[in-house]
Structure formats: C-alpha cells, structure tokens
Amino acid sequence: MALYTPQLASFKVPAVDNEPMKGYAPGSPERKALVEALTQMEKELPFEVPCIVNGKEVRTGKLAKQPMPATHAKHLCTYHEADEATVASAIEGALAAKAEWEAMPWNDRAAIFLKAADLVSGKYRYKLMAATMLGQGKNAWQAEIDAAAELSDFFRFGVKYVEELYSQQPVKNAPGSWNRVEYRPLEGFVLAVSPFNFTAIGGNLPGAPALVGNVVLWKPSPAATYSNYLVYQILAEAGLPAGVVQFVPGPPEEVVGQAISHPEFASLHFTGSTFVFKKLWKDIAANLDKYKGYPRIVGETGGKNFHLIHPSAEIKNAVNQSVRAAFEYQGQKCSALSRLYVASSVWNNGFKEQLLNEVAKLKVGPPTDFTNFVGPVIGRPAFDKITSYIQKAKDAGGEILVGGSADNSVGYFVQPTVILTKDPKSVTMVEEIFGPVLTVYVYDDADYDKTLELIDTSTSYALTGSIFASDRKALLHATNRLRNAAGNVYYNEKCTGAVVGQQPFGGARASGTNDKAGSISIFYRFVSARSIKENFVGLEDYLYPSNLA
Ligand SMILES: NC(=O)c1ccc[n+]([C@@H]2O[C@H](COP(=O)([O-])OP(=O)(O)OC[C@H]3O[C@@H](n4cnc5c(N)ncnc54)[C@H](O)[C@@H]3O)[C@@H](O)[C@H]2O)c1
Numbered sequence: 001m002a003l004y005t006p007q008l009a010s011f012k013v014p015a016v017d018n019e020p021m022k023g024y025a026p027g028s029p030e031r032k033a034l035v036e037a038l039t040q041m042e043k044e045l046p047f048e049v050p051c052i053v054n055g056k057e058v059r060t061g062k063l064a065k066q067p068m069p070a071t072h073a074k075h076l077c078t079y080h081e082a083d084e085a086t087v088a089s090a091i092e093g094a095l096a097a098k099a100e101w102e103a104m105p106w107n108d109r110a111a112i113f114l115k116a117a118d119l120v121s122g123k124y125r126y127k128l129m130a131a132t133m134l135g136q137g138k139n140a141w142q143a144e145i146d147a148a149a150e151l152s153d154f155f156r157f158g159v160k161y162v163e164e165l166y167s168q169q170p171v172k173n174a175p176g177s178w179n180r181v182e183y184r185p186l187e188g189f190v191l192a193v194s195p196f197n198f199t200a201i202g203g204n205l206p207g208a209p210a211l212v213g214n215v216v217l218w219k220p221s222p223a224a225t226y227s228n229y230l231v232y233q234i235l236a237e238a239g240l241p242a243g244v245v246q247f248v249p250g251p252p253e254e255v256v257g258q259a260i261s262h263p264e265f266a267s268l269h270f271t272g273s274t275f276v277f278k279k280l281w282k283d284i285a286a287n288l289d290k291y292k293g294y295p296r297i298v299g300e301t302g303g304k305n306f307h308l309i310h311p312s313a314e315i316k317n318a319v320n321q322s323v324r325a326a327f328e329y330q331g332q333k334c335s336a337l338s339r340l341y342v343a344s345s346v347w348n349n350g351f352k353e354q355l356l357n358e359v360a361k362l363k364v365g366p367p368t369d370f371t372n373f374v375g376p377v378i379g380r381p382a383f384d385k386i387t388s389y390i391q392k393a394k395d396a397g398g399e400i401l402v403g404g405s406a407d408n409s410v411g412y413f414v415q416p417t418v419i420l421t422k423d424p425k426s427v428t429m430v431e432e433i434f435g436p437v438l439t440v441y442v443y444d445d446a447d448y449d450k451t452l453e454l455i456d457t458s459t460s461y462a463l464t465g466s467i468f469a470s471d472r473k474a475l476l477h478a479t480n481r482l483r484n485a486a487g488n489v490y491y492n493e494k495c496t497g498a499v500v501g502q503q504p505f506g507g508a509r510a511s512g513t514n515d516k517a518g519s520i521s522i523f524y525r526f527v528s529a530r531s532i533k534e535n536f537v538g539l540e541d542y543l544y545p546s547n548l549a
C-alpha cells in the first residue's frame, strides 16, 4: 500500500506582485543585456527544435522552419513536426504521467510554477525576449511586456488564484458532519493550441491547466516555435515532471485533429482566430460520442476593438492612446484598436491633425533597431491579408489619410495606415485585419446615441473598447449602452495592455468564451469539483419523525 503524503501544515504561498518592467533606455544595463542576448542568438541561429515527449527529445525528421519576419534571409529555427506516432505517444505518455502529477501536493506544484516565473523574469529574461523579438517581430518594449512580465505574472498570479480556488469551501456544515470540496483535474488530457502573437499566452495555455493538476498536449504556433520551446525548457528546469506537458509542434490540422479524436480528450484551451476556434468547436461536437465526458472548450479569439471619442474628450490623451493601441506590435494584438469613432467637433479641432502627424512619424523597421516603434508583420499570409484589406478599403471609397504602402523586399513591413470612411459598416470597420490599419469614422456630435448603436451592432466581435470623455454622464451612458460590446472596457485609456491580476482579459460574442485569462475564473474551467460529506455520528433509526404514528 502506498504511503500517505504527510500534510503537516497548511502552507501559504508567497505574496505575489506584477513583475516590474524595465525601460531599456539607451545606456541602461537591461538594454546592454538584451543587445548581448540578441547578438548571441543571431550568431547561433538557426536552432534545431525537437518535439518533447515524456521529457525526451523526439526528432521525427519531418522538418519545418520558423522564419524571421524582419528578414527573409534567415530563419530562427528548424523544428521537427510531430507525426501521428509522436502525437499518439505524447497522449499516451501524458495519461501515464497523470496520476502522479495530480497526486503531487499542491504546494509542490505551486513551487514549480513560482520557480518557473523566477526563471522567466531572471535567468532567461533576455533570451526569451530575444527569441520573441527575432521570431515574432516584437520591439524591446513589446517583448518585455509579453515574454518577461506577462509570462511571469501568469505563473505567479496563477499560483495565488489556485490557492484562492482551493480555499473555497462550503459555508455550512450540519451538526455532526463536515462538508468539503476538492477540485479534481479533468479526466483525460487537455489540448493547448496557442497563437503566434504572445509568448506569454503560449506559456499560459498549457500552464493554467497543468497548475491545477492536468496533463497537457501543447501545440504551439508554427510562427512562435522557438520562444515557446524555450518556455517549455524553463518549465522543465523548474521541475515540471516529464509527460505533464508534451511539446508537439506540427501541422496544425493533423496534430489537433488527432488529439480531438482521442477518447481521453477532456478540454481544448485555445487562443487564436475566431474562424479556427469555430471550426474546432464543430469538430469536437462531431466527436462527442467518442468522449468519456463533455469536453471543456475554452477559447479566446478575434476582436474588432473600438475607441469612442466623445466631444468632451481630452484630445492629446485620446490621440496618443489611439496611436499606441492601433500600431503597437503592428496591430497584431487581439485587443488592438482598429475602428475609431470621433465626434466631428473633436476631429476638426486638432484630433485629425495630431493623429496624422503622430502616425506619419512612427518609425518602421526591424526590432533589433531599438528606435523602431513598428516592426514587421508576422509572415507572408498576414502581409497579403493586410495589404488586401487596404486595397478593399480604397475600392470601397475609403480615403487613405496616412500610410497605405507596404514593402516585403527584405521583411514583411506595412506602413501604419489610417483610413477615413464615410460608411461605418465598410469592410475595414467590421472585419478583423490584425495589422497596422486603423479606420476612422467621424460622427456628428448630435449622433452620439446612434454611434453607440453602431459600435454595438456593426461587428460580431466583443473584445475590447475605450471611451474617451470628461463628461461623466456621457461615459456612463456609453458604458451602459455598450455593456455587451466588449469584455474589457477602458475609460480615457487605450484598449490594449491588460495586465494579469489587474484587468482579467477576454471577450464574448465571436471574441471567445470570456473565461478571463489572468484571473481566478480560468481555473474553474480546468477542474471538476467533487463534494465530500463526512458523517461523525451514527444513525440510530432510518425512520423520520414524520413516519411515526
Ligand atoms: N482573445 C484573445 O485573448 C487573443 C489573444 C491573442 C490572439 N488572439 C487572436 O488570435 C489570432 C492571431 O493568432 P494566430 O494567427 O496564431 O491565430 P490562428 O487561429 O491562425 O492560430 C492559432 C492556433 O491554431 C492553430 N491552427 C490554425 N489553423 C488550424 C486548424 N485548421 N486546425 C487546428 N489548429 C489550427 C495554429 O497553428 C495556432 O497554434 C487573431 O485572430 C487574434 O485576435 C486572441
């Protein structure tokens, strides 16, 4: 018989805080360290990335490349794509690792993730950032907020939230009894399918379910393979047992299709486009009879995020926030601003001029030149898609106020573009572009209510939005009218940049299941609670008083 694990104290996890962000100003030690990491990585690339199954490297020989979006001349890594046999053994290995992982005391699971957070923000900070800059095209600041800060925040706050979750216990006990709830991991395995645009999301999609005791098959995005591989290595160095997370890059449809056809498939943890998520949901539904239970489907998807500028808005702030929201990371954040509704009095009294001046000044180029604000878009399909949307906007009568050009001779660069439209339902006001393209619709000051209606009903998405107003009544009115138009709403602040522990993140409608990454809510999706009632006093008689004569 197995020994019990001694539980000799009720431990408290250390207090957590957001990772302080470094500035990377010229001459700063962090800039020096990051430049060194970039130089080293550029010297050593291309890397070879295997699949990792049961803690062991698997080289299938089926090779694919992760390009570098700023330069066609090089690629960051060559990776081994998981084939059918590799995926099958990854699932089998994960299921074999499950019993021991779920039996590991919570404090030890927590310690692994706290250590991983420290490795991310310490020992591997600059390496992870360099991989994110070279592979995903982020500039230093964008890499800092993603690969250093958000990823370590996900791990640290995750531990705090799971401690809180586990402490949620029934509030009543009848005399002579004790009620408890235990938060079991799901039966089977979780499939994590992550996007290219955040290294942190890559880490959080397998990390969150694993923290509550699940085993996970992780299929990273082909365009983020190397940074995600480093995240896997960090988790392993922190002590994550072999098999708990299986790293299986590979052809998306095959790897994912095989995983969701498996009878032990228990959950999909997805972040990516709405189109792919809907397809996977339908595929899972079609497989329903194969599964042991009802799979938990968690997906955060696309957005068509808005800024609403009321006549009472403070112009300089609204312009600067809009520039950051639309063009940081080339507009490749699910939360990026892409439709801007401006009151005509504001537009004509300085907003237009300031916006166009600022956008025209944005410096575009490779992230290794720290003075560039805007870098490359992720790859050829993105480049083609974004430029085709600019063309569609022109064809529909949109006026290009600034930008509009693109150059893919060296890397995939699209100039920050502002389009003015007279049609609030034109294609670039409605569909997700995922690039540095902002469409502006100028409304009559008197049409504030009509504009709220437009914002709410023009698109199928509901991820983020911001209201700029100093008139409190206008702010409140918009908040109420737009209650379902965004899962994250901001006042006088840009619609991007949600921080773990501060703004739980996610949207509804076509933007996802709104399970709020970076909050306690997400962890409920990966546990299946069991209620336990223990009786301390015996029953003397089975009859109830009402049965007595
Ligand atoms: N709401 C959020 O929190 C959030 C965060 C980040 C990104 N996003 C969204 O993600 C999208 C950008 O990321 P992306 O380009 O990596 O998204 P994507 O949908 O192309 O890919 C996401 C993941 O799905 C996989 N995939 C693609 N096609 C597949 C298929 N047919 N079958 C199975 N798997 C498949 C990809 O390989 C990748 O791992 C945007 O729509 C953006 O809004 C949303």
Ligand SMILES: N[C@@H](CCC=O)C(=O)O
Pocket (backbone or CB within 6 Å): 197, 198, 332, 333, 334, 335, 495, 496, 497, 498, 499, 505
């Ligand atoms: N945390 C990010 C969202 C990630 C989406 O790509 C933000 O709010 O900017």
